[in-house]
Amino acid sequence: MNTENKIYLQPTPVRIWHWLNAFGIVTLTVTGAQIRFPEYVQLFASYKSVILLHNTAGLVVAASFSLWFFYYGLVARNMRKIYVPTKDDLQVGLLRQAKFYLLTYFLGWSNPHHPTPENKFNPMQKSAYMAIMFVLMPVVALSGILLTNVSPLREIVILIGGLKLLVAVHFLTACCLIAFLFTHVYLATLGKTPMAYIKPMWTGWEEVDQHDQHHHSA
Amino acid sequence: MRTYYEKFLWLILPLAMLGLPLAAVAADNGDCMGCHADADMVGAAFHIDPVRFDTTAHAEIGCQECHASVTANHPDDGDTPSKASCQDCHAEIGAEYAASNHFEMATCNDCHNPHVVRGATAVSGQAMNDKCASCHGSLETVLQHAEWLPQADLHLEMLPCISCHTASLDNVITLYLVKRKDGTRFGGGFTLATHAELTELAGDKSIPSLIDRNEDNYISLAELRMFNLDTDNQPLRLQGMITPETVTHDFRTLDNRWDCTFCHATGPSARQTSFVALIQEDGSYQRIAAEKGAVLDALYGTPDFYMVGATRSKVLDYIGMVIIAGGMVMPIGHGTLRFLTRKNRQRNEEE
Numbered sequence: 001m002n003t004e005n006k007i008y009l010q011p012t013p014v015r016i017w018h019w020l021n022a023f024g025i026v027t028l029t030v031t032g033a034q035i036r037f038p039e040y041v042q043l044f045a046s047y048k049s050v051i052l053l054h055n056t057a058g059l060v061v062a063a064s065f066s067l068w069f070f071y072y073g074l075v076a077r078n079m080r081k082i083y084v085p086t087k088d089d090l091q092v093g094l095l096r097q098a099k100f101y102l103l104t105y106f107l108g109w110s111n112p113h114h115p116t117p118e119n120k121f122n123p124m125q126k127s128a129y130m131a132i133m134f135v136l137m138p139v140v141a142l143s144g145i146l147l148t149n150v151s152p153l154r155e156i157v158i159l160i161g162g163l164k165l166l167v168a169v170h171f172l173t174a175c176c177l178i179a180f181l182f183t184h185v186y187l188a189t190l191g192k193t194p195m196a197y198i199k200p201m202w203t204g205w206e207e208v209d210q211h212d213q214h215h216h217s218a
Numbered sequence: 219m220r221t222y223y224e225k226f227l228w229l230i231l232p233l234a235m236l237g238l239p240l241a242a243v244a245a246d247n248g249d250c251m252g253c254h255a256d257a258d259m260v261g262a263a264f265h266i267d268p269v270r271f272d273t274t275a276h277a278e279i280g281c282q283e284c285h286a287s288v289t290a291n292h293p294d295d296g297d298t299p300s301k302a303s304c305q306d307c308h309a310e311i312g313a314e315y316a317a318s319n320h321f322e323m324a325t326c327n328d329c330h331n332p333h334v335v336r337g338a339t340a341v342s343g344q345a346m347n348d349k350c351a352s353c354h355g356s357l358e359t360v361l362q363h364a365e366w367l368p369q370a371d372l373h374l375e376m377l378p379c380i381s382c383h384t385a386s387l388d389n390v391i392t393l394y395l396v397k398r399k400d401g402t403r404f405g406g407g408f409t410l411a412t413h414a415e416l417t418e419l420a421g422d423k424s425i426p427s428l429i430d431r432n433e434d435n436y437i438s439l440a441e442l443r444m445f446n447l448d449t450d451n452q453p454l455r456l457q458g459m460i461t462p463e464t465v466t467h468d469f470r471t472l473d474n475r476w477d478c479t480f481c482h483a484t485g486p487s488a489r490q491t492s493f494v495a496l497i498q499e500d501g502s503y504q505r506i507a508a509e510k511g512a513v514l515d516a517l518y519g520t521p522d523f524y525m526v527g528a529t530r531s532k533v534l535d536y537i538g539m540v541i542i543a544g545g546m547v548m549p550i551g552h553g554t555l556r557f558l559t560r561k562n563r564q565r566n567e568e569e
Contacts, residue, residue: 036535038483038527047478047527051368101552106559108566151371155405158455162446162521168534175538179545186549190556 006205009117013071017064018201024061028054029178036171055148062141068133081118083133085126093123105190115206132180136173143170250281250288270334273500284332304332311467320469324353340502342394342495343459344410346378354379366476376459382475386462389481391492391513392505393456393520395428411454413497419454425496428454430506437494437508443518456494458513458523482527486514489529 010018031054034041044050072079085093096112101124105111113122121129143166146153150163157163191197192207200206250266257265271277282288288299304326305312315321329349338346351359356374363370380386396408397415416425429445430437445451460481474480492513493505513520516531523529 035526036530037485038479039485047483048368051478051526055368106555106562108559108562108564110566148369150369151375158522159404162517163524164515164517164519164521164531167524168516168531171534171538172541175541179541179543182542182545183548186553 006207007116008204009115009120009200009206010204011117012204015201015204017068020064021061024057024064025177025181027057028061028174029181031057032174058141058144058148062145065133065137065141078118082120083126083130085123085130089123089126094127097122097124101190111190114208128180132177136177136180140170140173140177143173247277247281266333269500273340273502274333274335275337276332276335304330315467315469318467318469328353336502338462338465339495339505342410342497342503343378343392343461344394346380346461347374350379368478376457378459378461380465380469381460381462383469383471384462384466385468385472386465388463389460390463391458391489391520391523392461393458393492393494393508393523394503395454395494395496396457398453398455408455408457411497413499413501416497419451426504426506429456429494429496435506437506437512439509439512439515439519442508442512442520443515446518446521455522456520458492458520478527482525484528486511486528486530486532489513489525492520 030043031050034043034047034050035054038047044053072082093113100109100112111122115121146157146160146166147163147170150157157166160166188197188201189195196207251268251271253259254264254266255268276284284302285299286302287297289295289297292299308326312326315326360371360374363374367373381389395411395416397411398408399406411419413425416428420428424433426435427433428451429441431441431444442456446456490511492508494508495503495505498504513523513529514531516533
């Protein structure tokens, strides 16, 4: 297939960022499970190494998050365009996309959203990513930073409502992110072939829809 | 008449003899304290706080038991009264301590002033650590521990040193009332609340009633929650420490304490017992048992006490599981329908 049938959807920095996050979040999930349920989960021999790994992975993901925030928010300045649903998205797009996932997909219809570098996400993705990137990720990262520095940041911990509340927020937010992870990975297999959406996140190039190809060749 | 008087004397003499030792001890302590309770009279080095001394076990045996050579002419006789050796009574502890690597560094009296010493459960965990801090500077100690221990500052704050550096047994969670320093609202830090401060906060009620509202000498989870949510108690917080019930003197670094799992990977079953320790007028602490498992409460039982891997809340576990299961609905539900309708998509592609 020549490059005319492909679009360059994911630039290299985005791909590096994505896989760094993916690796970090999986590490955080696994180590987090052992930290909270040590009598059930014993993947690593030493509890201390699990804590150090969790803290390190947490810092890497938090730094990566900050990079994303400053890049899209201050450098590229297209954060709103990519992540915030438009009025049209909310009024029509969301419903159309939901209808596709829950009904027309099973009938064999094609995805109503065609990603372009300027409009990567469908309305449902936009809403989900907005909640994740503007609410869940900051909450889990900030609560994690507080939990790894309880003594020096004690006054802030108390101001928030105490260590127990902070632990609850960190744990439940992490559970929300894990829940999203299952949906995220599953939806990534929903292209023409199971790897159709996953490959571009590795290579950068997405093969355009066959239907569109006919139009292009026509 | 005389005969009657003699008979009476014979009757009271044995009773008087029985009471004599007690009277002598009382008189003895009283005689000593007549001068030694007054710092101006004897100087700071020989001053004994009578309130604190009276609550020690040593007060019960009497001054002369340890200072046997003191005479009725003391101090005019110019003799320095003898001092008993701690080992005379505490031989077993002495032998245990002599075998430890700490023996060369400090005598019994360096850590225990016999005129104020109390049992382990009657002093605060912070007071236990103050003894260690008099030789082991706090910053230096934190830095040494930070070389291997995550959040070393927090650990050193929440644990008596002896929990890891002796084989002291039966660790429980003891909650102490700490108070925000006067005049500060944020950033000033907290110190152990004094008896006077708690008396003022309790108003016309007793200090225990600040937490033990029904004063039944038992603190239920509901009472703990009420205390922590009551805005009137805002300057106070409950700070938990892991304290040993049985103290030993075999100072060393125990091998299993290098391993975080010793305290942290036990799961919730090991951290069921907790107490609230309240300061009394004489400076000793009175412990009131808290409801079993109180520190495992999700939010407001002990809002500032959490041990990772050991005091998680089951309620939160279930909520978390439901959230994660919710995330699996899409892959499982949608995936099943996707599999069942795969022919529709194949047909569409062929067209």
